Amino acid sequence: MLYVAALSLVLACGGVAYAAPGTSDESDVARLRARGLAVPVDGVRASDLVDTYQQARDGGMRAHEALDIAAPRGTPVLAVEDGRIAKLFSSRQGGLTIYQFDPASEFAYYYAHVDRYAPGLTEGAGVRRGQVIGYVGSTGNAAMDAPHLHFGVYRLGPERAWWRGSPLNPYLLWAPLFNRR
Numbered sequence: 001m002l003y004v005a006a007l008s009l010v011l012a013c014g015g016v017a018y019a020a021p022g023t024s025d026e027s028d029v030a031r032l033r034a035r036g037l038a039v040p041v042d043g044v045r046a047s048d049l050v051d052t053y054q055q056a057r058d059g060g061m062r063a064h065e066a067l068d069i070a071a072p073r074g075t076p077v078l079a080v081e082d083g084r085i086a087k088l089f090s091s092r093q094g095g096l097t098i099y100q101f102d103p104a105s106e107f108a109y110y111y112a113h114v115d116r117y118a119p120g121l122t123e124g125a126g127v128r129r130g131q132v133i134g135y136v137g138s139t140g141n142a143a144m145d146a147p148h149l150h151f152g153v154y155r156l157g158p159e160r161a162w163w164r165g166s167p168l169n170p171y172l173l174w175a176p177l178f179n180r181r
Contacts, residue, residue: 095139
């Protein structure tokens with residue numbers, strides 16, 4: 001069912017999965033796809049994902065720029081690849097959040113609305129692909145009755161600041177490949 005919704009969105013865009021200008025760099029998406037990143041919620045398959053990247057937020061004032069992955073509260077959140085924890089942070093919008101850098105500190109993975117961190121998770125700690133780093137929740141501005149993981153990917157600038165980067169559409173990292181026309 002989720003795959004059908006995602007496919008409908010792609011077909012509405014002319015049958016082409018693409019990186020929209022100004023929102024994703026196709027070469028970065030291709031590099032990350034080649035790494036075979038893990039889906040960040042335990043038990044969720046890539047075919048279950050739905051593209052929520054361009055959905056309006058705050059009454060249409062901003063684009064979502066992330067992927068929402070619905071799951072029961074307490075479902076393990078997994079590191080998508082090897083790397084290190086750059087920041088553990090609590091914010092009004094994201095609630096409990098985790099910022100993970102990839103091994104080269106080129107990309108940041110943003111995990112938000114987590115219910116709690118995995119025991120022993122600390123800033124600066126190394127993590128392995130598939131390692132439990134937290135648990136799905138509804139902290140921050142997420143609806144209490146709709147637990148989910150808000151997952152974002154950012155291309156970091158030369159300063160390697162965890163709070164700043166160019167967003168990439170995470171859905172494209174796992175979306176089925178479609179023939180380009």
